[in-house]
Amino acid sequence: MSFKETARETAFDAISSKSSALKKGYFKDDMMHLVSKPHPQSKDPMINRGTWFRIELFQQFCTKFLEIPNSQILVLGAGLDTLFYRLNVTNLFYEVDLPEICQTKAHKLGFTKQSDESYVMPNHPNYKLVSADLEDDFFGKLGIDQALPTLVISDVVLSYLESDSTVELVEKLGNYFSDLTLLFFEMINPHDAFGDTMIYNMSLRNVFMPTFAEIGYLENYQRQMKNIGCQTFKQNAWTCYNKWPGRSEIEKLEWLDEYEQFQLIMEHYGVMAGSNKSGINVLTTIFEGIGQIQ
Numbered sequence: 171m172s173f174k175e176t177a178r179e180t181a182f183d184a185i186s187s188k189s190s191a192l193k194k195g196y197f198k199d200d201m202m203h204l205v206s207k208p209h210p211q212s213k214d215p216m217i218n219r220g221t222w223f224r225i226e227l228f229q230q231f232c233t234k235f236l237e238i239p240n241s242q243i244l245v246l247g248a249g250l251d252t253l254f255y256r257l258n259v260t261n262l263f264y265e266v267d268l269p270e271i272c273q274t275k276a277h278k279l280g281f282t283k284q285s286d287e288s289y290v291m292p293n294h295p296n297y298k299l300v301s302a303d304l305e306d307d308f309f310g311k312l313g314i315d316q317a318l319p320t321l322v323i324s325d326v327v328l329s330y331l332e333s334d335s336t337v338e339l340v341e342k343l344g345n346y347f348s349d350l351t352l353l354f355f356e357m358i359n360p361h362d363a364f365g366d367t368m369i370y371n372m373s374l375r376n377v378f379m380p381t382f383a384e385i386g387y388l389e390n391y392q393r394q395m396k397n398i399g400c401q402t403f404k405q406n407a408w409t410c411y412n413k414w415p416g417r418s419e420i421e422k423l424e425w426l427d428e429y430e431q432f433q434l435i436m437e438h439y440g441v442m443a444g445s446n447k448s449g450i451n452v453l454t455t456i457f458e459g460i461g462q463i464q
């Protein structure tokens with residue numbers, strides 16, 4: 171398999187972690203059973219807790235952002251995730267992923283083919299799923315309004331792109347949308363012992379993460395966002411998790427033995443957000459008490 175094909179397969183890993191956390195009651199989702207295996211495997215409690223945080227982060231941030239009038243969301247590398255249904259909104263919502271993943275998602279969720287490259291949902295006219303490679307020029311395929319307040323999210327996706335592609339993509343987003351907000355959850359700190367192990371373990375499955383390995387640091391993401399005129403927030407996922415509302419409630423769901431291992435994993439994921447306009451208030455509200463907006 172090529173590197174792109176193995177990166178594509180991680181969509182199934184992500185949904186299997188999400189389904190495990192769902193099964194244990196970490197969050198609610200009425201649609202995920204349609205995209206996951208019938209009997210999802212139970213994951214380690216630390217994976218479930220980390221997944222809960224990922225779900226909460228995107229759900230709360232998106233919900234707050236969508237309060238901005240006429241706002242829209244663009245999801246990069248959406249995989250099989252069912253975030254759109256969890257948000258339960260009517261705003262414009264675009265998802266992009268590689269063609270095979272879009273085809274699978276469309277089939278499982280009953281979307282209709284609109285063209286060779288896009289799918290729509292019969293009952294949600296504002297939703298569109300677009301087949302595209304994020305490393306190509308894909309904005310034209312979206313048919314998206316450049317002037318509306320736009321939130322672009324990446325939930326462990328940029329890490330798999332060539333580092334030049336990630337830098338170029340952030341730059342292009344900054345040029346394309348006049349009112350832009352970004353929220354990225356990505357792997358960070360590649361060059362310590364645990365980072366090396368992450369890279370090695372994934373390489374055993376022929377999965378490569380050039381952006382993570384070459385530029386996967388909070389400061390690099392922040393610099394890119396600042397370069398396109400954003401005010402920014404950056405923090406490792408461990409710090410965010412420990413200050414996130416609701417954490418003590420979900421920690422009652424399962425006993426966790428390997429606390430140090432959990433901390434180590436979470437210190438290798440980062441939350442990076444930025445906005446050049448309407449979303450600045452969202453950053454301030456969501457990350458209040460967790461870190462500075464700079």
Ligand SMILES: C[S@@+](CC[C@H](N)C(=O)[O-])C[C@H]1O[C@@H](n2cnc3c(N)ncnc32)[C@H](O)[C@@H]1O
Pocket residue numbers: 177178179180181184185246247248249250251266267268271302303304305324325326327330331
């Ligand atoms: C780890 S999965 C995450 C999926 C989803 N964001 C989630 O959290 O459930 C990474 C996703 O990025 C997509 N991806 C990787 N490289 C891509 C590329 N060059 N263009 C478009 N999508 C890509 C994969 O197909 C996969 O769906």
